[in-house]
Amino acid sequence: MEILLARDGVFPVAFSASGDPLPGRPASGLSLPGTVQGEGKLAGVPSLFVRMAGCDLRCSWTAADGSRCPCDTAYASFALSGAFRVDVADLARLVAANLGAVRHVVVTGGEPFLQPAPLRELLVALKAMGPLHITVETNATLYDDPAARLVDLFSLSPKLASSAPSSDAAHHRLRLNLPAVQAFLDRARADGKDFQLKFVYARPADADEILSILVRLRGWTPSDVLLMPLGATPAEMARAVPSALEQCLRHGWRFCDRLHISLFGNREGV
Numbered sequence: 001m002e003i004l005l006a007r008d009g010v011f012p013v014a015f016s017a018s019g020d021p022l023p024g025r026p027a028s029g030l031s032l033p034g035t036v037q038g039e040g041k042l043a044g045v046p047s048l049f050v051r052m053a054g055c056d057l058r059c060s061w062t063a064a065d066g067s068r069c070p071c072d073t074a075y076a077s078f079a080l081s082g083a084f085r086v087d088v089a090d091l092a093r094l095v096a097a098n099l100g101a102v103r104h105v106v107v108t109g110g111e112p113f114l115q116p117a118p119l120r121e122l123l124v125a126l127k128a129m130g131p132l133h134i135t136v137e138t139n140a141t142l143y144d145d146p147a148a149r150l151v152d153l154f155s156l157s158p159k160l161a162s163s164a165p166s167s168d169a170a171h172h173r174l175r176l177n178l179p180a181v182q183a184f185l186d187r188a189r190a191d192g193k194d195f196q197l198k199f200v201y202a203r204p205a206d207a208d209e210i211l212s213i214l215v216r217l218r219g220w221t222p223s224d225v226l227l228m229p230l231g232a233t234p235a236e237m238a239r240a241v242p243s244a245l246e247q248c249l250r251h252g253w254r255f256c257d258r259l260h261i262s263l264f265g266n267r268e269g270v
């Protein structure tokens with residue numbers, strides 16, 4: 001079965017699917033494949049990423065000062081550029097050739113659950129590689145139980161009103177699917193899996209909306225709620241950091257940095 005990947009596909013890699021060294025260094029600039037997870041409960045953990053292409057949302061945030069901040073992976077979501085199809089078996093061989101001692105694989109996007117059947121096949125192939133921890137990063141608008149059963153950490157990032165482009169009716173309609181979010185939480189609780197509710201924080205009104213979402217969900221604790229300041233660069237993020245920190249202190253939520261940006265800059269494939 002084929003899967004649609006973003007142009008950075010599996011990253012960072014140093015070997016082909018057949019195990020031959022690729023020319024040059026991985027996008028990280030390091031001498032080994034892999035990177036560290038930059039966001040969330042597993043920040044800093046050595047990981048290899050698979051980026052699937054396509055998204056049902058069209059995020060373009062409005063910051064507190066009124067400036068706009070578009071999705072930083074538009075090439076992988078709604079302005080596809082360089083996306084390609086690959087057989088899941090070949091993709092799995094590429095992952096296996098680049099794992100080394102890394103035991104964490106992060107499937108991200110775009111929106112992975114937009115391709116439920118290929119996602120299922122990929123997760124089965126990853127599980128067959130031995131003890132691997134699998135995170136799926138999702139906007140939580142879609143749920144597929146057979147795929148969810150194969151995931152170890154649900155990184156759920158429901159999108160708030162501040163994410164809405166000025167005119168996109170579908171984004172407004174689709175951005176919050178609380179039954180889908182609850183289905184992830186229920187699967188996590190039933191199977192002893194972990195999850196995080198990771199919200200991009202742009203402005204104080206976001207905290208009110210988060211509270212209004214949380215009262216409609218069951219099975220979470222404040223430490224499962226993460227606030228990630230809006231921004232694709234340290235300077236952009238700095239504008240939202242003090243307010244995000246205050247909200248975390250006020251509500252007992254976690255602050256979520258973007259470690260990969262401080263380590264590697266705002267670059268693809270790291």
Ligand code: SF4
Nearest residue numbers: 055057059071077110
């Ligand atoms: S949900 Fe994620 S990938 Fe999709 S448009 Fe929004 S930020 Fe981009």
